[in-house]
Amino acid sequence: MSQDGRRSARGLIRPHLNDLPPYGAMESVAAVAKELGLDVSEISKLDGNENPYGASPKVASALGGFSGYHLYPDAGQTAVREAVGRYVGAEPEQIVLGSGSDEMLGMAATLFLDPGDALVNAPPTFGMYEFLANIHNARLVTVPRREDFALDLPAMERALDEGAKLVYLASPNNPTGNAVQPDEIERLLGHDAVVVIDEAYAEFAGESAVGLMADHGNLIVIRTFSKWAGLAGLRAGYAVVPTDLVEIVWRAKVPYNLSVASEQAILASLDDAETLLENVRLVVEERERLRQRLSATGWVRPYPSAGNFVLCEVRGIAARDVRERLRARGILVRYFDEPALRNCIRISVGLPRDTDRVVDALSEIGATVG
Numbered sequence: 001m002s003q004d005g006r007r008s009a010r011g012l013i014r015p016h017l018n019d020l021p022p023y024g025a026m027e028s029v030a031a032v033a034k035e036l037g038l039d040v041s042e043i044s045k046l047d048g049n050e051n052p053y054g055a056s057p058k059v060a061s062a063l064g065g066f067s068g069y070h071l072y073p074d075a076g077q078t079a080v081r082e083a084v085g086r087y088v089g090a091e092p093e094q095i096v097l098g099s100g101s102d103e104m105l106g107m108a109a110t111l112f113l114d115p116g117d118a119l120v121n122a123p124p125t126f127g128m129y130e131f132l133a134n135i136h137n138a139r140l141v142t143v144p145r146r147e148d149f150a151l152d153l154p155a156m157e158r159a160l161d162e163g164a165k166l167v168y169l170a171s172p173n174n175p176t177g178n179a180v181q182p183d184e185i186e187r188l189l190g191h192d193a194v195v196v197i198d199e200a201y202a203e204f205a206g207e208s209a210v211g212l213m214a215d216h217g218n219l220i221v222i223r224t225f226s227k228w229a230g231l232a233g234l235r236a237g238y239a240v241v242p243t244d245l246v247e248i249v250w251r252a253k254v255p256y257n258l259s260v261a262s263e264q265a266i267l268a269s270l271d272d273a274e275t276l277l278e279n280v281r282l283v284v285e286e287r288e289r290l291r292q293r294l295s296a297t298g299w300v301r302p303y304p305s306a307g308n309f310v311l312c313e314v315r316g317i318a319a320r321d322v323r324e325r326l327r328a329r330g331i332l333v334r335y336f337d338e339p340a341l342r343n344c345i346r347i348s349v350g351l352p353r354d355t356d357r358v359v360d361a362l363s364e365i366g367a368t369v370g
Helices: 029-036 057-065 078-088 100-112 128-135 153-161 182-189 210-214 243-252 260-271 273-295 319-328 352-366
Strands: 095-098 118-121 139-142 166-170 194-198 219-224 237-240 300-302 309-314 334-338 341-348
Touching: 029 319, 057 260, 078 095, 078 260, 095 100, 095 243, 095 260, 100 128, 100 166, 100 194, 100 219, 100 237, 100 243, 118 128, 118 153, 128 139, 153 166, 153 182, 166 182, 182 194, 182 210, 210 219, 260 273, 273 300, 273 309, 273 352, 319 334, 319 341, 319 352
Parallel strands: 118 139, 118 166, 166 194, 194 219
Antiparallel strands: 095 237, 219 237, 300 309, 309 341, 334 341
16 A cells, blocks of 8 residues: 555556656657747757658548548458558568557567567667567667667677577668668578568668568568658558468457558558658758758768768767757757767758758857857
């Protein structure tokens, strides 16, 4: 019982969760705007890698005209699996959809990790992988990337040879922006472990590991509609799984985990894929313009990126201070200051006016450095 005599469930919680570090979610745009006394339209939200062009107009039409919200979704996800399979170049039965790619990443952990099992992580990378290891009480084997953010493949292979069951790799990697090469993936697939390739930003890189699945039964590829299709708020992601895992995936998956709204949005997005991929092209073009303008500041060093964001090393001033000074102007970016990411900020690619705004603000900040 608690001190006031009430019964409490706190003492029944799985012990390892008591010290679970929280996941670092982003600030609400509305809350930031209210704090700064700005209108939401005055905020340049460049901290979440969202698509500045938004969803296809067909999505709003599909959602507004849909009359089946009172019914449960198709438990077999038939129509969306067929459409996604055509899009990604896989058989429909290999596709399983859910609430964003995060759920699919969690599904892989649920399938393969018992408490104490080893999961290989290659930081700096997406924080969800470490989060999942903690949730499942797995043993996290950390293999830091090299100075240029390339994988330390020999060290990763040693970890797999020593019994690690699962490895997550983002390609392109968030927040560093570099992609994993097919030959690197194949080397890891040569071990007795499951390799999960997180392709949240694949459309911006123009390459995918899905083609490797024909020859490898221990590869899972996870993708999302959040970035390229602008559906981050609807939480629509999917996994491409080997055929011999399909049956167990469907037995272990939460039923009805894809809402009818997400289902309609996915179908509408794929029906308008040509328009959305043109927006992807515009983002890639703007990404390179952003990198060029950042390089010209002289004190912000942008790294190459295959995603819809640019990681930058900041010189002469603390990255946290840069983030706060940008925030005061209504410009939101992420900052990092950890062993593998000393004094860095990550800027999502926005519209051209966002590029100009953030670079102009950085130029003003840079004039005070020295």
